[in-house]
Structure formats: structure tokens, C-alpha cells
Amino acid sequence: PQTEQGTGINKVGNSIPVAAYYEGGQEAMYAFISKELKYPLMAKRNRMQGRCIVSFTLNPDGTMQGIKLVHGVGGGTGEEALRVVRLLKFKKPEYPILTSLPIDFKLGVTGANALEN
Incomplete structure (x- = not known):
């Protein structure tokens, strides 16, 4: 199966509760993260x-607090996700x-060449 190079959010049927409070909803939030995230x-x-x-935690005033990495992959991915x-x-x-937020x-990369690039 073909995948888009880079980063993103798991969109497999999971609704992110705070997405309702993001301007444009869940799809807009995904688009913003995909645009900003650097591998x-x-x-x-x-x-x-x-x-x-x-x-x-999303607070009633719209600010976030207690932002922390629960699970990381290494190589700077956790820091980038937090950023x-x-x-x-x-x-x-x-x-x-x-x-x-996952x-x-x-x-x-697709097919047999996945590990060559």
C-alpha cells in the first residue's frame, strides 16, 4: 500500500475530543499538523x-497545560510532536x-524499495 511520505495523525476512525474546539474541526487540525510537522x-x-x-489538558480559557510526551519513537520525533x-x-x-493526540x-515509501531510500 502507498503511504504519504512524512508525518501525520492516525485517522483510523478515532475522534479526538478536542478537535471539536479546533477552528475547522478534526480535518483542519490534521491538515495543520501535517503541514507543520517536520521529520x-x-x-x-x-x-x-x-x-x-x-x-x-485543554482549559476553559482555550489554553493547554500539562503537555507531555506519553510515548515516543526516538530520534527527535517526540520533541517534534511536542513542538x-x-x-x-x-x-x-x-x-x-x-x-x-497520536x-x-x-x-x-512503497513496495520493495521501502528500505532503500
Whole structure:
């Protein structure tokens, strides 16, 4: 199966609760993260792939607190996931929302040549 090179978010039927408070909703949030996320050079050189999970609380004033990496892949992917999550801007929810956001790092190559690039 063909994959897009770079990074993204797992979109497999999972709704991210805070996405309702992102301008444009979940798809807009995914698009922003995909645009901003850069594959760390060390991770790319070492062919490191996988899912980072960042957790945080969205406060009633629209700010985030307690942003932390719950699971990382290494090679700078966790730091990059944290950097991009900190860039997200949300509308104000009525109550605090504790959530986690999965961010996938994939070297998007297809077929038998996957490990040669």
C-alpha cells in the first residue's frame, strides 16, 4: 500500500475530543499538523518510524497545560510532536478536557524499495 511520505495523525476512525474546539474541526487540525510537522533528521537517517502520543489538558480559557510526551519513537520525533502540539490553537471549551493526540511518523515509501531510500 502507498503511504504519504512524512508525518501525520492516525485517522483510523478515532475522534479526538478536542478537535471539536479546533477552528475547522478534526480535518483542519490534521491538515495543520501535517503541514507543520517536520521529520527529524536523526529519525530519518536511522529509519525510525512509529507513533508518538502527546497528552494535555485543554482549559476553559482555550489554553493547554500539562503537555507531555506519553510515548515516543526516538530520534527527535517526540520533541517534534511536542513542538507542533504547542502550536495548536483551540476555542474555549465549557470545561477542562484531558486528551491525548497520536502523531505518526512514517517514511512513506512503497513496495520493495521501502528500505532503500
